[in-house]
Amino acid sequence: MPKLVIIYGTGSHNTERMALAIEEGARAEGLDTVLKNVNEADKNELKDADGVAVGSPNYNHAMMPTVKKFLKDLADIELSGKVGLAFGSYGWSLEATDDIHKILTSHGMEMVQDLLIKRMPGDEELELCRRVGSLLACKIKK
Numbered sequence: 238m239p240k241l242v243i244i245y246g247t248g249s250h251n252t253e254r255m256a257l258a259i260e261e262g263a264r265a266e267g268l269d270t271v272l273k274n275v276n277e278a279d280k281n282e283l284k285d286a287d288g289v290a291v292g293s294p295n296y297n298h299a300m301m302p303t304v305k306k307f308l309k310d311l312a313d314i315e316l317s318g319k320v321g322l323a324f325g326s327y328g329w330s331l332e333a334t335d336d337i338h339k340i341l342t343s344h345g346m347e348m349v350q351d352l353l354i355k356r357m358p359g360d361e362e363l364e365l366c367r368r369v370g371s372l373l374a375c376k377i378k379k
């Protein structure tokens with residue numbers, strides 16, 4: 238079964254809500270998933286993943302420092318060819334997801350379009366997150 242690893246940082250749970258919905262969508266397409274808050278994440282879990290989604294909210298015009306450190310530590314993990322998604326909740330600017338996208342692209346990952354939700358995701362936004370999780374899964378299965 239193809240495997241999707243979802244790693245996220247969150248301050249007030251909005252990006253976490255997104256991550257849970259992305260996982261639901263991917264599981265509905267039959268993927269194995271690993272969902273971890275970045276504080277509990279192990280980069281070695283990415284080694285045998287077919288897809289990797291990394292999320293961070295935007296704080297002070299940047300991604301969370303914990304997510305930044307996790308991404309920096311990925312230098313020795315082979316990510317080339319894996320399918321990637323950058324996602325996160327924001328208030329008024331998009332630096333976090335833009336930077337996650339750039340970093341994962343620089344590792345040779347094949348990125349789908351970033352998933353951005355303003356503030357707390359409601360029912361419609363969570364449905365969008367599920368749909369993106371399913372689309373990501375379909376791309377991974379191809």
Ligand SMILES: Cc1cc2nc3c(=O)[nH]c(=O)nc-3n(C[C@H](O)[C@H](O)[C@H](O)COP(=O)(O)O)c2cc1C
Nearest residue numbers: 248249250251252294297298326327328329330356
């Ligand atoms: C101290 C603070 C700084 C913030 N800075 C930004 C920012 O620079 N750009 C932005 O778009 N949103 C900013 N926000 C809004 C958060 O990105 C938004 O509340 C988001 O939903 C938080 O996601 P989370 O619940 O996953 O932590 C800030 C919020 C706080 C409390």
